[in-house]
Amino acid sequence: MTDLPRVQHVIASGLVAAVGVSVAYISYTREPAAAFLFPRIISTVFVVLALWTFGKALLGQTKIGNGLDLEAMINIAPGLAVSLIFVFWAAQTLGFYTASTIASFVLLSLYDPAPHRELKTWIKRILITAGFLVVMYGLFARLLSVFTPREIFF
Amino acid sequence: MEFLAYFGEVFTPINFGLLLIGTIGGLLLGATPGLSPTMAVALLIPFTFKLEPAQGLILLGAAYTSTVAGGAVSAILLKIPGAPANIATTLDGHTMAKKGQGARALQLSFLASAVGGVFGVLLLIFLTPVLAQWALAFGPSHLFWLAILGVTVIGTLDSSSVVKGLLSGCIGLWLATIGFDDIMGAQRFIFHDAVSGGINVIAALIGLFAIPQVIGMFANGRRPLGAEILTVESHPISKAFGEVFSRLRALSIGTATGSIIGLIPGVGGQIAGLVAYDQSKKMSPERDKFGTGHSEGVIAAESANNAMVGPSLVPLLTLSIPGSPTAAVLLGGLLIHGIFPGSDLFDNHPDVAWTFINSMLIGQVLMCIFGLYVAGLAARVAQVPNAVMAAVVLGLAVFGSYSVQHSMGDVYVMAALGTGMYFLERFGFSAAPLVLGLILGPIAEANFVQGSMIANATSSIGSYFFTGPLNLALIATVVASIGYSVWLELRHRRHTAKEEAVAKNEATS
Numbered sequence: 001m002t003d004l005p006r007v008q009h010v011i012a013s014g015l016v017a018a019v020g021v022s023v024a025y026i027s028y029t030r031e032p033a034a035a036f037l038f039p040r041i042i043s044t045v046f047v048v049l050a051l052w053t054f055g056k057a058l059l060g061q062t063k064i065g066n067g068l069d070l071e072a073m074i075n076i077a078p079g080l081a082v083s084l085i086f087v088f089w090a091a092q093t094l095g096f097y098t099a100s101t102i103a104s105f106v107l108l109s110l111y112d113p114a115p116h117r118e119l120k121t122w123i124k125r126i127l128i129t130a131g132f133l134v135v136m137y138g139l140f141a142r143l144l145s146v147f148t149p150r151e152i153f154f
Numbered sequence: 155m156e157f158l159a160y161f162g163e164v165f166t167p168i169n170f171g172l173l174l175i176g177t178i179g180g181l182l183l184g185a186t187p188g189l190s191p192t193m194a195v196a197l198l199i200p201f202t203f204k205l206e207p208a209q210g211l212i213l214l215g216a217a218y219t220s221t222v223a224g225g226a227v228s229a230i231l232l233k234i235p236g237a238p239a240n241i242a243t244t245l246d247g248h249t250m251a252k253k254g255q256g257a258r259a260l261q262l263s264f265l266a267s268a269v270g271g272v273f274g275v276l277l278l279i280f281l282t283p284v285l286a287q288w289a290l291a292f293g294p295s296h297l298f299w300l301a302i303l304g305v306t307v308i309g310t311l312d313s314s315s316v317v318k319g320l321l322s323g324c325i326g327l328w329l330a331t332i333g334f335d336d337i338m339g340a341q342r343f344i345f346h347d348a349v350s351g352g353i354n355v356i357a358a359l360i361g362l363f364a365i366p367q368v369i370g371m372f373a374n375g376r377r378p379l380g381a382e383i384l385t386v387e388s389h390p391i392s393k394a395f396g397e398v399f400s401r402l403r404a405l406s407i408g409t410a411t412g413s414i415i416g417l418i419p420g421v422g423g424q425i426a427g428l429v430a431y432d433q434s435k436k437m438s439p440e441r442d443k444f445g446t447g448h449s450e451g452v453i454a455a456e457s458a459n460n461a462m463v464g465p466s467l468v469p470l471l472t473l474s475i476p477g478s479p480t481a482a483v484l485l486g487g488l489l490i491h492g493i494f495p496g497s498d499l500f501d502n503h504p505d506v507a508w509t510f511i512n513s514m515l516i517g518q519v520l521m522c523i524f525g526l527y528v529a530g531l532a533a534r535v536a537q538v539p540n541a542v543m544a545a546v547v548l549g550l551a552v553f554g555s556y557s558v559q560h561s562m563g564d565v566y567v568m569a570a571l572g573t574g575m576y577f578l579e580r581f582g583f584s585a586a587p588l589v590l591g592l593i594l595g596p597i598a599e600a601n602f603v604q605g606s607m608i609a610n611a612t613s614s615i616g617s618y619f620f621t622g623p624l625n626l627a628l629i630a631t632v633v634a635s636i637g638y639s640v641w642l643e644l645r646h647r648r649h650t651a652k653e654e655a656v657a658k659n660e661a662t663s
Contacts, residue, residue, distance in 0.1 A: 008580075008581070012578070036342065037606075039342060045324055050321060052317055053317055065315075065579075065580055065581035074375075076373050144204060146556065
């Protein structure tokens with residue numbers, strides 16, 4: 001195993017182990033004890049398995065999972081950033097429909113393999129985004145009557 | 155023969171319309187690489203809120219059936235399996251298409267799927283009521299062990315690492331405890347307002363199955379799909395009919411293998427298709443032709459992966475234990491309508507249960523008919539760039555999870571779980587046991603608490619949960635499934651180490 005996946009495995013399994021230990025700590029210290037009986041049983045198994053995985057990662061014996069290479073990280077970063085901004089900020093602040101229009105268009109622009117220098121590819125992206133918005137509006141606002149935080153169009 | 159009494163329900167205009175929409179939509183979604191049947195069904199759940207329970211299940215069941223079959227279109231025409239269940243179909247199906255026999259391969263694939271699928275649903279029809287009555291004998295301790303069995307079987311058999319599979323199951327069980335405790339009303343693990351009411355299962359399902367696929371599409375960057383669509387020449391359907399039934403050995407091996415594998419919780423369509431392909435090859439006098447565009451390969455693989463669909467729902471409908479991730483999503487679809495599977499489903503909601511099962515039977519036939527007609531369109535849909543699919547799936551996931559309870563908290567939970575799952579999957583963790591843990595956690599805990607109360611009043615917890623033939627049989631199955639998976643993993647590791655050593659020796663000499 002090369003160094004990059006090994007470090008990544010240590011970080012990932014370390015985070016899982018930290019969650020496991022926190023869950024176990026809370027389960028064994030909070031009251032009423034009866035309400036935490038089932039979480040105590042689960043968290044005990046959780047901690048044992050998580051520490052086992054963490055130990056194996058530290059020793060470099062993890063065989064399953066290739067982690068993420070640099071190219072994949074670079075590819076994911078902009079899309080993930082747009083998605084997280086869309087979900088955690090824009091959807092509520094700008095409204096679902098405005099935010100999804102912007103997010104869809106930006107994602108299409110970032111990841112569409114069609115060349116960026118041709119006008120017709122931009123027209124295609126705009127049409128796809130508009131079509132998608134119409135379908136979402138029809139499905140959720142009309143068919144399901146879902147009232148999003150800032151209502152229709154926003 | 156109770157199911158016959160509800161057969162007419164499938165043909166009411168709304169029910170039949172939903173069956174058609176689910177079937178055609180499922181075929182198109184199934185053909186799209188990167189959209190798994192589980193994700194397609196999870197994204198459809200919000201559209202069932204306004205429907206009657208039976209109608210919602212008809213839509214979900216039709217989508218499940220036809221996404222599995224639809225995956226064959228891209229497997230044959232693009233050499234990209236639409237779902238893991240169609241991997242074996244690629245081996246001979248794409249070679250046939252390259253030889254100009256794409257239409258023949260598609261026809262054989264849909265006809266074999268229909269035969270396997272109908273047999274699988276018939277098994278579901280005849281096994282389910284018997285097992286549902288048997289399930290009445292189950293007490294809290296048995297249901298507790300069954301829930302644990304559901305998590306451990308999926309955790310061990312569906313994951314590449316036993317420890318990480320079980321750990322994923324534990325994470326799911328823990329997530330299920332977040333919120334207010336049912337008995338004492340105590341707050342547990344509420345670290346953010348978004349989870350104060352607990353983790354919403356539907357939002358979690360959408361996030362866990364859809365978001366990792368969206369991020370996976372991002373990971374490919376601006377790379378084009380790179381698949382060339384092969385032209386399909388016409389081929390008379392009557393010839394395909396004759397060929398499917400003349401290849402009875404492959405058809406029966408595929409159907410039997412798929413049906414048996416479907417009954418085993420945690421063993422999915424991917425394994426059904428590959429095992430059926432392998433067995434057909436071993437038993438065929440024309441085994442040398444396999445891999446060169448032999449029709450038996452397509453027939454065995456496709457009949458197996460669709461024969462698996464019906465039996466995979468038997469543990470769900472009888473014991474409330476989903477045997478696969480898609481069955482877990484269907485359970486979510488049942489629970490939002492306040493229907494709990496098991497004997498209650500057949501005693502108190504026979505109309506829902508039988509209309510759903512009957513619709514799956516009719517759905518197999520519709521899938522075959524429409525599959526042949528929409529294959530060309532499905533192949534075009536399969537070529538939609540990743541960027542478009544990512545934007546569409548992300549939008550559907552956000553709107554869908556919001557529409558569950560009109561809550562932004564559910565959207566945050568969906569996004570956080572989905573993003574976390576993508577990274578966990580990169581390190582060998584698996585979504586299926588996590589989902590099973592999340593869904594079966596409340597069942598396990600409720601029966602554990604109920605069993606503990608009974609045990610305190612009658613005997614000790616130890617004797618209540620660890621004695622009795624059924625408890626011991628279930629515990630033995632839990633231990634056996636873990637033991638078997640550990641043995642498989644060790645054997646695989648030894649085999650890999652041996653191969654690496656041989657390669658190293660060859661490189662140095």
